Structure formats: C-alpha cells, structure tokens
Amino acid sequence: MIRYVIVSSKEENIKGYKQIIDKEMMGHDICYRYCIFNNNDKRLKSYCSLKNTSSVFIIDNDDEVNSLEVIETIRNEYKMYFSFIVIIDKNGVLSYEKIKKENSFMIDLLKEDEFSRLKYDVRYIYNSTLTRKKILTVIFDSQIYNLAYEDILYIEKERNSKKSIIHTKTDIVYTTKTLTDLEDLLDERFFRTHQSAIINLDNVKMIDPSKNYLLFNNDEKCFYLSRDKKKKLKELCDEQGLISTK
Known part of the structure; x- marks a missing residue:
C-alpha cells in the first residue's frame, strides 16, 4: 500500500x-x-x-x-x-x-x-x-506457508484453542502461533480490532462501527470489532482515507 x-x-x-x-x-x-x-x-x-x-x-x-x-x-x-x-x-x-x-x-x-x-x-x-514486500512464514502440519503481507485480510483466533487462522485473498491457513506471536511479527498495516482478531488495514474497503463489522476489498466481512477499539479504528479510518459509515 x-x-x-x-x-x-x-x-x-x-x-x-x-x-x-x-x-x-x-x-x-x-x-x-x-x-x-x-x-x-x-x-x-x-x-x-x-x-x-x-x-x-x-x-x-x-x-x-x-x-x-x-x-x-x-x-x-x-x-x-x-x-x-x-x-x-x-x-x-x-x-x-x-x-x-x-x-x-x-x-x-x-x-x-x-x-x-x-x-x-x-x-x-x-x-x-x-522491493519492500514482506512475507510471513508459518508452519503447520509440516507444511511451510509463505504469505505476502499484502495478501492477508485478517487473522482470527481459533475457537477453544490458541491456534490462529489466517485469512488471505485466496486461501485459509492455520498456524500454531498465537495472535500475540503474530502481532509481534507483523508491521504497521495490521491492527488488533478485537482480542480474537488482527486485520490488515490496507485491505479494508469499509468500516461500519455501528454494526460492528469491516468489509474487505473482496467484499468479505469480518465481525471482530470490540467497543474499546472503535475510537482508535475510527481515527485510522479518518486519517488513512478509509470509508466509514456513520
């Protein structure tokens, strides 16, 4: 971006x-x-x-x-x-x-x-x-996955588990890394919107705080938007040119 x-x-x-x-x-x-x-x-x-x-x-x-x-x-x-x-x-x-x-x-x-x-x-x-494209490398079930940061939509915590699920533009990848582990590896384009999710702001098309969801560029929705993160997310929305419904 x-x-x-x-x-x-x-x-x-x-x-x-x-x-x-x-x-x-x-x-x-x-x-x-x-x-x-x-x-x-x-x-x-x-x-x-x-x-x-x-x-x-x-x-x-x-x-x-x-x-x-x-x-x-x-x-x-x-x-x-x-x-x-x-x-x-x-x-x-x-x-x-x-x-x-x-x-x-x-x-x-x-x-x-x-x-x-x-x-x-x-x-x-x-x-x-x-030349500054970044890659996230994760391993799961002996398989190595190299995921371009720009292709990641969001990452969510697997229910009743510490594992994480990485949603990309074309695939879903599981990893044993926790959200905290991944947050430390990722850069400034990623934002923790919920204790169970990290989103890639570069791939967000619209944010609707009133309905607690985000819409990505591929029209996929993500409903991980906690109340205490709304203010900061609204600032990012306003300052970085994202579309936000009131």
Whole structure:
C-alpha cells in the first residue's frame, strides 16, 4: 500500500496531481490511497503520528501552504521506515540546501516548469515499494506457508484453542502461533480490532462501527470489532482515507 498525501489549498492542483498518479499507477498491482490536507493543520499532525504504511507527501509551496512548516511537522511526527517528499515550488523561492537541512527523507524539489517530472517520482516510488514486500512464514502440519503481507485480510483466533487462522485473498491457513506471536511479527498495516482478531488495514474497503463489522476489498466481512477499539479504528479510518459509515 502506498499513501499519497497531498497538501494543497487549490483544488485544481490536487486534481492535477491525482491525474498524474492515477495514470502512472494504472495497471500495477500495488494498492494506493489518497489523503488530502489543505494546510499544515492538526489533521496532518495526527496523520503523521499514526502508524502508517509508506507515504508520499506531495506539498504545494505557495501563499497558502508553507512547505517548510509541513516538512517540520513530518520530520517531528512521522516515524515510518520509508517516505518520499515532493515539493511543487510554484514561486521558485526554495533550494535543496534549505529543505534538506536536518531531514533524512528523500526529497524532490520541482519548479513550476518541471511539474511533469512528478510522474518519474511516482515510478521511483512504485519500484521502491516493490522491493519492500514482506512475507510471513508459518508452519503447520509440516507444511511451510509463505504469505505476502499484502495478501492477508485478517487473522482470527481459533475457537477453544490458541491456534490462529489466517485469512488471505485466496486461501485459509492455520498456524500454531498465537495472535500475540503474530502481532509481534507483523508491521504497521495490521491492527488488533478485537482480542480474537488482527486485520490488515490496507485491505479494508469499509468500516461500519455501528454494526460492528469491516468489509474487505473482496467484499468479505469480518465481525471482530470490540467497543474499546472503535475510537482508535475510527481515527485510522479518518486519517488513512478509509470509508466509514456513520
């Protein structure tokens, strides 16, 4: 999963960035979502403080958005293993020396007449994400199963047992590992929604807290949603671009 985080106050710019990204991502097998912020507000800070998957920040630098302040927010709050920042400097006032100071992120600075170069950044990000695919290896009945993280929908505890059942896009796999064991192995895209379940947020299409269920991209439903997890899940839903019914 790639999250394209667009920080811009202008709808026409947001539309233009999305058109370039959609065109470049078309036909690829990596899911992606958009998160849109109009300025460096509390919502952006909240997003950066969550455990997100790889994020690409596309920032307008103009009279409405101060990209240096946005970068400062990202630098202070965002702790994930991979991020890429693209700054569209319409006024031509920024330099690499100014924006790279004390920042370890990969940054590309585009002037207004270099706008089309965004497509090359998208290609680089896609290829970089491919190299970061993770595999969960489990053994059951002497069989070894290598499961791509992106293929896992959710994991549930087997009833009256400590074993776990892993639901993927195409199969169901049993393992003697407990949910706690698996939770320690998995990364930030997985969230414990119930004492008996872990879900993959990247594969969630809709969350309905009122009816206590989640709908995955393949239209499979999961009813493991405990009351004490709803607030945190709602935050993830709002900040990561998931669809939530009220």
